[in-house]
Amino acid sequence: MKGKIIVSLLSSTLIIGLGAELNHENTSFLNPLCVSVKADTVSGTFTSSGTNKIYTSASTSGTSIGSYNSGQKVSYDSKIKSGKYLWISWMSYGGQRHYMIEENLNTGHMHGTDTNSSMTTNVKKTNTKHSTGKKKTTSSVGKKIISLARAEIGKPYKTGATGPNSFDCSGLTQFIYNKVGISIPRTSQQQSLVGKYVSLSNLVPGDLVFWGAPGTSGHVGIYTGNGKCLFAPQPGQTVKEQPMSYYSPQFGRHIF
The missing domain is CATH 2.30.30.40 (SH3 Domains)
Known part of the structure; x- marks a missing residue:
């Protein structure tokens, strides 16, 4: 008691x-x-x-x-x-x-x-700077993320929805990442703290992009390459892929 x-x-x-x-x-x-x-x-x-x-x-x-x-x-x-x-x-x-x-x-x-020490091991820091002079290539995981995400284009936005027939923004990103075997948290605020912070100029296809600041981001999408991102916008709209210049996210996260 x-x-x-x-x-x-x-x-x-x-x-x-x-x-x-x-x-x-x-x-x-x-x-x-x-x-x-x-x-x-x-x-x-x-x-x-x-x-x-x-x-x-x-x-x-x-x-x-x-x-x-x-x-x-x-x-x-x-x-x-x-x-x-x-x-x-x-x-x-x-x-x-x-x-x-x-x-x-x-x-x-x-x-x-x-009681579960499966991750209690020391991890050495590694230099994760991107080379600015080299072409960024799409990994096999990134290609799969983009392919799966594009298959959801046209499905309606619904607050709190996590698929498969409708999504909100973070429900869509969690759904797609789960399909490639990557577990991420449920909300855009939580997702904005997972992985490695990257600037928009260093994004690679498949990365997550966020609107707002880390820890308080109100919206999330998936970078698909060539300056475009895919996301579930808002009630009354459907999952779409658009140039980022229309919506201007603030930063990205690389997880895979």
Whole structure:
């Protein structure tokens, strides 16, 4: 019974912070030497070894809405490598996704113990700068993403829809990426923090493109090459492919 009371108190604490507004991440601080990020669907239980903050995004620049103290446990459903940290993530009782740091990938320092250590390994940073003088080629994964996305052209936009007959913007991108075996979060805000940040000039076909700032993006599409992107626009419209000059996204994310 005591354990149940603790869980109830924790859930109340988490729900209190649901109305907090996400901070805009300043992209000028993004380091081109970064770790590729991918959300992996793994589950387990994490036991905090100290005071660990709870965030509304996988970024220490995001909003902190509470914390777990030493010995407190949380069940998670995914892990994300973002920047120098390995994060665990779970859906709160109020329907908000939460994030907590599990490991500092630079130092190997663990912030607690984990029943599932499938991703708790140190990752070395690699130089991910694009060569500006070389032609960008489309990978086999990128080609498959574009082919699958174009097959959805003409299907109606519907708020909250994730396919196969209708989509909202992030429902479409999640649907297509799932088809090529890549698991990404559900919303455009969450998707805008997954993978490696890329400028519009360094996009490769199949990358995601976003409107807004990382962590608060309100719209997402798929870059199809030659200055075009494909997306589910808004209610009353259908999935379409258009020149990006018409809609001007702010940045991209490379995940595959």
